[in-house]
Amino acid sequence: MNKKINFRQFDKILFLAPIGIFLIGIVTIYSASFKSHQSIDETLAMKQMIWMAAAVLGVFMTLKSDYFRLADLAWPLYFFSLALLVLVLFMPSRLGAHRWIGAASVNLQPSELAKLSVILVLARFFSSQRYEYLPREKLLIPFAVVAVPFLLILKEPDLGTGLLLIPVLFGMLYLWGFPTKKLLILIGAGCLLSPLLFLVLKDYQRSRLLVFINPNADPLGAGYTIIQSKIAIGSGGLFGKGFMGGTQNTLNFLPERHTDFIFGVVGEEGGLLASTALIFLFAVVAKKGYAIAGQTPDRFGSQLACGITTLITIQAVINLGMTMGLLPVVGVPLPLVSYGGTSVVVTMFSIAILLNIKLHRPLF
């Protein structure tokens, strides 16, 4: 494994696109969480910057080491994150959910780590087994690997993060060689069974799904956020209302506007221009990520790249769809844009893995 790294393989675009996304995010967080009496180093934007700086540093530090080592770390990391997911349930609840583990002033969101560890385990499993030769009973393993953290995350409750694991699993299954027909049947069955899921949901989750069908059913309750978010985006127009000029934002009409609904602020203050730029940058990440997955002959690297890219991309699609009122509100942050240290670090680490795969993949 002591081969020379060809730095010409370093994907500058895949590195710069997330930075671009992040920059749009940082400006928006500043605007969305602005308090007049705050000095700049007290702002959430500054906190986010520090996390990002640490993450970027981490990206460069890990470039030298080989992503293959992650294969050995997969299972330990997986069980570690499962332990954290159990632990988090005993933490005092914040905003009505047990999602954070507090350590001094730093709050860790174990579900963010869990997503990545699930991908690692799946990549390791799919690279060491072939679908054609796998005993049928072992076919349950990848599903179980997803199901355990999925249920734990659901228990927090954090429906959105949990649901993200499903498209990631399906994407990796498809790449592995799982028959397309069976995959489609699975998706169909999932859709048919989803009403059952409805039964185990919390009341607030149910109402959020119901108002997705008709936001005006409860305009001041559960439907409020969707309506306000749509108004924010729509009223932004072509060029937006300008930095800190959004009335939906600055007058507090849009809830959760520096976290899950941050795209409302981007749309309102930056207009079609900034929104399109953001979507374009995410599309670049997706295109580059899947290209790496397709061009990496090593099956572990290929699966890993596919899982990571799917995770980032699907988060973006769901979040954007949800803020525009096209998808139900399930509580998924917009990667690198929404405020949240764990999410930024984990996402940048994922990007680092993608860059690493491209650098270190064995080229025969």
Added chain:
Amino acid sequence: MAFRSTGPRLTAAEKTRRISLVMLAGFGLLFLNLLRMQVFEWGAYRRLSEKNRIRVIYLEGARGRIYDRAGKPLADNRLSFNCSVMPRESNDIDETCGRLAPLLGETKETLLQRFGKSKSGNFNTVILAEDIGRTQAMAIEERLDELPGVLIETRPQREYPLGPAAAHLVGYIGPLQGDEESRELYDYSRRDWVGANGVEKMSEGFLRGRSGGLQIEVNSAGRIVKALGIKEPETGKDIQLTVDAALQSHVQSLLHGEKGAVIVMDLKDGSILSFNSSPSFDPNRFASSKGRKSVAGYLTGADAPMVDRGTRGQYPPGSIYKIVTALAALKRQKITPETQYNCPGFMVIGGNKFHCWKLSGHGEEDLTKAFADSCDVYFYSAGLAAGVDAIVDRAKMLGLGRPTGLDLPGERSGLVPDPEWKRRAKRLPWFDGDTANLSIGQGFLQLTPIQALMMISAVATNGEVPRPHLVEKVNGVKVSDNSVRHLDVPAEHWKAVQAGLDAVVNSPRGTGRLAKAEGVRIAGKTGTAQSGQSRTHAWFVGYAPAERPKVAMVVFLENGGTGGVVGAKMASNVFEWLRLNGYL
């Protein structure tokens, strides 16, 4: 088919390209949706975002104040608090009302009912409780966080410091009636209150404030962030009246709730010094919706407290009308002041016996004595000698039978009957008996107290009658019309009548001797008019000082008894007050 043939044999590159395409298609759809929202539907969303943040708060323009001649307030504005709610901000009106009810001391149902009744627009506030106490307002203000959409609005509340004492004079305000069209014509809003009576109504054009509005930007909690624009409410113009608040109160207390009217006028320029009608009502109750719930008793009261007896009450004047009869007979030269008639206590006219009030008779009487004794027989004779046309002519000259033009709304004309009128109204010819009745102020004749006052003023001023008025200044600028109406009557006629009126009060047997007051010589005429009911109406008209008249007065007491007793006594008291306060 396509899946089976290519599915299992696809390369990893092909598979990831397909996944990638699905994802990029997702981004593509998101972009198209953005295009729809931000470009094609931009206008609609823009409007929604404006609606989100902009509210209009109604600002009521304060009405002008009404002052008395010395600057004491007769109608003032006090800061009052309304508990209102912005329908848009209140997401659970039921709960909000439930929380407000104990704070306001009302039931939740009442509040909900008020909320339901209002038809305010989306951006306007709905008043849940009007004119709440300061402490209540504070208590609510402190708990606004639990009361989404609730706000305390301040508004000027009309207040009448004199209360019932000047109610008919000052009037009161009420919600604007009438249709949308006329409202718009005069630029009133649905919420405006207007003068409904008295000076408040008559001078509405000056007094009215123009309501304004405050366009504000609110945040999601409905809190004001900043004002976007303001249409300043305009305060109405202040009005100064000619009346003396102290005299006004004094007279009202003399009336003591009995039915009647007293009006005092300065002869120099026609300034009304006091204008009282009784029984009265409390105009403060009319000034708020809350108070208006307790006014039903006024509207249906047996004594008709709402009626301004001074300008709208029409009564037979009785003997005070003998002034007109005397002027008519003098004008026709049928009598001179020295002419004597014998009063045996009755007179036969047209086959009917017409009695003098003194059944034993007055004997030989000249004009002065006839006035002093108020001898009916003398005036039957004088009236018949002059003829009905002359009496009517003098009455019309003195301004009877038409409104005097006092600046109060709804003044009545009274009635001066003549043969033509009787033919039309009663389909009967005029008899000498009618002339006799008219001569002593009975029969069909009807006067308002203000007309009686103008009649006596003409005598007091030798026919140089000032215009009666209440409004002296508007915003400090004098607006009163000080013109004088000259009556074409020879000076000796006035002298003759004045001598009679002086004797009424100052001769030892004068019917109005109870009107005498300390330190000032008073002249006047009493009247005791048959009312058709058991008790007669009591009148007194007079002026003082008799030598150089400065003030004229009418006292009228409906079913009050005898003019020479109750009327004269009250006049005496008022003249006394006027002397003590430097008016005489």
